[in-house]
Amino acid sequence: MATIKSLNKWANARSYYIIDIIRIALGVVLFIKGVQFINDFNLLSELFTPLEKIFGGMLLIHLVIPAHLIGGLLLVFGLLTRWAVIVQIPLLIGAVLINITGEMVTSNLILASVTLLLTIFFLFFGSGKHSVDYYLKMQK
Template sequence: MNSVKELNKWANTHTYLPIDLLRIALGVFLFMKGISFITNIQYLADLISPIDKIGGGMFLIHYIAPAHMVGGIMIVFGLLTRWAIIAQLPILISAIIINFMGEMHSQNLLLALFTLAICVFFLFYGSGKHSADYYFKMQK
């Protein structure tokens, strides 16, 4: 727990507006991806078809889109950013694995790798100074 507090202190003293804009862009991207999956549910079903044989395909369809939408909104506002990103990690790791199990789509693979890298960065960095987390912490 102390290491999280130390990371938050470091992030709050070394925060910059471009990093906050990157966090907001990540949240908007995830939200739009969730909207895309809801509006084209067959595309999502086709994406997860290589791992559907394992089971839980319907659970995945009902987890991925809402997790992207709710997590994206939380990341945009900087509200419980680390928890929202933890919910995104299994989806992004699965997206990378699916590219190797099924048909390889290099654009989807690069997008998933890039998004995963940004999520891991914000997992350690936190939400920064321009966020709801910082605002609520200062209200105490």
């Protein structure tokens, strides 16, 4: 707990608008990706064909969409940022692995890799000073 408090103090002392804009853009990208998966569910199910034989493979397919939608919205507002990012990291690792082991689409690989790196950054950095988390913390 002390580590998280020290990370929050460090992040709040160095909170710049550009980092908030990047956090909001990351949330928008995740939300849009969730909407794309809703519109083209066949694409998502094709990506997960190797996991169909695994127990819970269909459950994973149905968890990706709400995780992207809800996680994207939470990141946009800066609410529960670290929790939203923790949920996204395994999905993004899977996206990178699917792009590497399956059909290689370089634009998807670059998008998944950059998104993964940004989520890891926000796992440590937090939501920053211009977020709902910071506002709620200051209200106490």
